[in-house]
Amino acid sequence: MSRSSSSSPAHGMDDNGTDSEKCSLVRPQLPFKHAWNGRRIGVKTRAMLIVFSVLCLIYWGRVLQRPPPTGPIDWKPCYEDSSFLCGYLNVPTDYYNPSAGTSRLALTKYPATCPEPERLGIILTNYGGPGAPGRDASFGSGARIQNLTGNRHDIISFDQRGLGHSLPKVNCFGSGLRYQMFKTNTVFETTFSVPQNPFSAAGRAVLVEQQKQALALEETQGAMCAETVGAEALGFMSTTTTIYDMEEISRVLVGEDALINFWGGSYGTIVGAYLGNMLPHKAGKILIDGVVPADMWSNEHYDSQVLLRLLLTDSEKTYQLYLTECFNAGPDHCALSNAGDKSAKDIEKRIDDFVDGLQEQPMRVTNYTRPGYLTSGGVRSTFFVALQMPEMWVTYAEMLASAINDADGAPLMRMIASKYMDPAPAPDREGYIETGQGALLRLAISCGDARPFRKSEIWPTAEEIVDRILVTLKTYPRFGATVHLMEQHGGCHLWPGTGVGPTRFTVSNISVSLAIFKPVVQPTGSVQQNIGDTDVARRKHA
Template identity: 25%
Template structure:
């Protein structure tokens, strides 16, 4: 699906900026096993007092003396006396394909100064952003003028298949085949272990979001003796990596979009799009038909419209922004805002993120190579999730043709882990809640904080005291909510109240 991404709503734009920004004044090339930290150049990192550098690691850990790559790393050091130092906190924002450099600035967001005792470490995973080399395949693939997502004709279906094959072939032609063969989650987990060693940390703390929770679960499985504390927000269901996982996302996104329709209707005095969920939905569907013939601002058609409003299924914090864009298009013909939002949210120009997403997901586990299975499974899913099923299918379709051999997923779980804090909102669409319940069952030392009825994805800490204070307690003292019997959450917190739009002008 649109990448399992990323950090927080507030910092997402900055994270995208960091993909193309140099992080250190020194060129990559530090000796293997060390990070030669120096000044950063990204303004956000500079303002946080971060240090930046590169770590050299094997491209293929089975050939440690062979080709090398460079991982871009950032660090914001602890603010407490050394006597209170709690160790390094490695972070990952999700994706796969998300730049994590800015997550080293996350410490002050944890309440009660509980983050001050850690060295916060951000990094661009292999192939991502400022790491060297960075993967790219076709920078124009996510541009405007794409075929309609829903393949109602054989011609449309074949056009999309040709596009998907062409993208996979471009990835083969433009990237080192040895790197494409070593982009699995297990390779990044090995990089995480290399970072721990380079930082001379006996044990490591980790804060992972979205896909980053899968990195955390695999790391905790393979290196349980090296985990000190670990926070995983919005957990991947390890049983479904990755073909089935993407199919399970689709109904959740459609459900959350319909929840948003109801919220828009409840504020009809502001948006004037209908007083019932059904009325707002009808207006939304009318726009899909209208845009197919007359794209907004000349470029925003049905595909772009769906990409924009999928954000309503990710983050409630974006509901007011999207409500205004929807209303201003319908009531005022404002297509310029839609164009701007697509370029922020739709992936346009972020070929590196998309290429890395595929390089990881297409090789973590074998996807079906028989297109007939995709066709049947997606049309069945379409009956439950007509808005996002085929968008998601085409997003992942290059995996049918991917030019690197797939591996086998790790059998995740460990009874040797000391502690693990899991967090999830129960109507999270990108990582369905069942994934957090499954993670809890595989790690008997884990405790799960659930937010019943919440639809947002991977954005802690964000001002919900019930959740944030428990994160702070855990990071400060290792204290977890007591574990309850059965397949359930260990504590429930109410999600933040629904946003309230400003009054109509």
């Protein structure tokens, strides 16, 4: 996530701003300029809809054995951006067992600009993932969130347990380089290569072979994490534990009885739903953007593909939008377009022919730091990433056109196989060393939330998982066999550590921000955000 521009005044105003200006709401700049020819993208593309709903409060009667109070946070200017304050807070590792020790949370604060009497406390944030370090993300988004909410709140961001500067951290392989080498040239790096006819016996066999590799990789990384981090520590990295941590942060900063305000995007919508579920009596104003249905998140085995299909609902629609915009822009503005094209279908056919050709013969890439080969699965994964970032659409068209027209796959390889990390990276000013294991950070949270397999349930085989993938492919042929390995949707039965789960989903005073076109976490998820009567299994301390 990009940092705030250095030319922008701190806290979104100049030094001469009046008190009223310091406390005023800033109208969000939602429309984007057209990526190819300067026109605005259609209203449907970037329209944002704010929906307010008020649901009944249900008291969540679970009483914690409150550990001794933690001390105040020692805030200091962040070395990355001095307009932010950084600090650490020690929290109980297990809120039900004060003798279990403590974990450390890294926090940032973007202070409110209003005069003291007009300030309204804090807004806690979560920027998604799961696995997005809140500290780093806050430098690019904290000021924007504060401006949109009237500059009356301190914006508090934090690294969840296992992430970023917080401790303990998920460092299963000892270094980012070792994890990169573990994934190199496997389906963890390239995702599935999909045959032209995956529904034939031969095509299914190709997918099954790749899924067997995925299961072996999942089992290996799970064993590594159990040996190095430990199942006990991993068991306290779930979203439920994050809610307890948020309650503790709020208690330390604004008091025991303060309502907890929250702003979350993507996976952050899960955090918002859990907050309303677990602490309805403490849930303040909650805004969630890009909604993931919390009941599916907690109640479905990821290998079932049910959640993934919902997340992919608008992926084909977004893909077709990309092709249409490219055709309308023409070859002068979109490198994938040709002068003789009659419609967007011509562009689509060239891309399909290229990707299908890679399934038969991958493209060698020698002019890159990591020489290798370009596969159909790798190209699909790059396309899916690009679709989520309209500002990248022009550049991505040029990258893909280089591969199609000039047999130069290096630009795309940079998106698939990142440069190898330094074997001994230098720590930052606070001693933090990047571990480069984002996929494992995600699993620590998502598998901690996922419904565990019962003893009577049989683990899914590669064949069974592929049959579910084929169902997904029928509706989402471009990306149905791609995304589950881009973010490892599955394999939680091979992951060590069982998380702590909440009991019900009930939310109050919640605002939902929707994007009309988005390849993941689309509006359907918002409609299906069942936050009334969904029961979730309690997996610890029941």
